[in-house]
Amino acid sequence: DVQMTQSPSSLSASVGDRVIITCRASQTISTYLNWFQQKPGKAPKLLIYAASSLQSRVPSRFSGSGSGTDFTLTISGLQPEDFATYYCQQSFSTPLTFGGGTKVEIK
Amino acid sequence: EVQLLESGGGLEQSGGSLRLSCTASGFTVTNYAMSWVRQALGKGPEWVSGISYSGGTTYYADSVKGRFTISRDNSKNTLYLEMNSLRVEDTAVYYCASSGGPNVLDNLDYWGQGTQVTVSS
Numbered sequence: 001d002v003q004m005t006q007s008p009s010s011l012s013a014s015v016g017d018r019v020i021i022t023c024r025a026s027q028t029i030s031t032y033l034n035w036f037q038q039k040p041g042k043a044p045k046l047l048i049y050a051a052s053s054l055q056s057r058v059p060s061r062f063s064g065s066g067s068g069t070d071f072t073l074t075i076s077g078l079q080p081e082d083f084a085t086y087y088c089q090q091s092f093s094t095p096l097t098f099g100g101g102t103k104v105e106i107k
Numbered sequence: 108e109v110q111l112l113e114s115g116g117g118l119e120q121s122g123g124s125l126r127l128s129c130t131a132s133g134f135t136v137t138n139y140a141m142s143w144v145r146q147a148l149g150k151g152p153e154w155v156s157g158i159s160y161s162g163g164t165t166y167y168a169d170s171v172k173g174r175f176t177i178s179r180d181n182s183k184n185t186l187y188l189e190m191n192s193l194r195v196e197d198t199a200v201y202y203c204a205s206s207g208g209p210n211v212l213d214n215l216d217y218w219g220q221g222t223q224v225t226v227s228s
Contacts, residue, residue: 089215098151
């Protein structure tokens with residue numbers, strides 16, 4: 001199974017900040033990497049697919065990069081509605097696996 | 108509007124069975140693979156099972172293999188998860204999710220609101 005490791009597990013940031021979340025795969029997964037946002041009591045929401053493609057209707061302040069084993073999610077200009085938990089997920093092979101999550105909190 | 112609605116969750120004793128359903132509206136599931144993903148309280152999502160668009164290929168996490176069965180009825184636009192030999196560690200919110208294409212490895216782009224499954228000892 002492909003193990004996904006995210007860092008940091010949590011961070012505090014202010015509105016307007018640039019936030020970077022990293023994700024590392026235990027083996028090369030090309031660009032088969034997706035990012036999700038989850039708010040309390042809600043289902044995960046797809047933000048980025050194929051490492052860097054923005055899902056429809058997702059604000060352009062979200063961006064993704066990386067390939068192979070190392071990936072990043074960047075939020076450029078954090079907005080109040082962006083405080084949430086973010087998960088990476090690999091779609092290279094089954095079982096699909098998720099990272100442990102990064103909780104973005106208000107400073 | 109695309110919607111996925113899960114049902115069938117509840118409280119069950121260890122060793123018991125439950126059947127979850129997920130009915131889609133606003134789109135036809137025929138062309139899309141589907142998955143079940145669960146999330147225990149305070150934990151990250153865990154993919155449980157997936158099924159190809161035709162139902163011809165199924166996949167399972169090791170933690171549920173041999174106990175859970177995924178199936179679909181495209182004529183009813185519905186996905187199912189038969190859960191047997193339930194364990195306390197199966198307690199979680201169960202989400203159904205559709206893939207953006209016919210393969211289980213395609214993006215999980217639409218999710219339901221989830222149904223709670225609680226297994227007591």
